[in-house]
Amino acid sequence: MLKIGITGGIGSGKTTVCKFFELQRIPVFYADQQAKSIMHTDGLLVDQISREFGADIYFSNGELNRSKLGALVFNDEEKLKKLNSIVHPAVFRAFDNWLNQQKNAPYVLKEAALLFESGSYKDCDFNLLITSPHNLKISRIMQRDSVSEGEVLKRMNKQLSDAEKAPLSDFTINNDEKQLLIPQMLDLHNHFINLSLSVK
Ligand code: ATP
Secondary structure, X not given: OXXXXXXXXXXXXXHHHHXXXXXXXXXXXXHHHHHHHHOOOOHHHXXXXXXXXXXXXXXXXXXXXXXXXXXXXXXXXXHHHHHHHHHHHHHHHHHHHHHOOOOOOOEEEEEOOOOOOOOHHHHOOEEEEEEOOHHHHHHHHHHHHOOXXXXXXXXHOOXXXXXXXXXXXXXXXXXXXXXXXXXXXXXXXXXXXXXXXXXX
């Protein structure tokens, strides 16, 4: 099964683009959502997080205390690295299980904000980058999440820039609201279908 990684900076339009591919019946694995969900459903991961951050990082009902964990890792590089080193392999396991259930699709997408930063792009056959102008990304997120520009910049600073991601990408969609999105997506969809026929 052909695996295409899809990424882009915050507000670039990853989710918007993925919804289009889903309309073409292409399965999409949302790695960030999965990571959140398995942090309280994957027994092995729960054990590892409890051992590393203390059992009280989970509420008595089994839910993760996300604000406590966030506060612990936000300004602590080492703790964040440790958390990622535990969570990323668990997301890989979840992806492999999910992939085994996608028998009839020509290809699948793996959407991850930190596809390149996490190294998970290496597990994909091709990688697709969604780009948008810096200021447009900021204004979209300010509007979507009702947050300040400073808050958006804080989140952006944790990600590689488009210029750093571009050399690692095989394909790009330009979501600058000047070039039409749908023709770009359809071209790529057709291309991915052709690629999937050649790898079968
Ligand atoms: P995040 O990394 O925060 O999850 P994202 O890359 O998934 O962001 P989206 O959620 O798809 O980005 O888009 C951010 C906002 O911008 C959304 O409100 C979306 O509706 C809007 N948006 C994205 N692309 C376009 C476009 N081409 N035209 C109009 N609005 C757009």
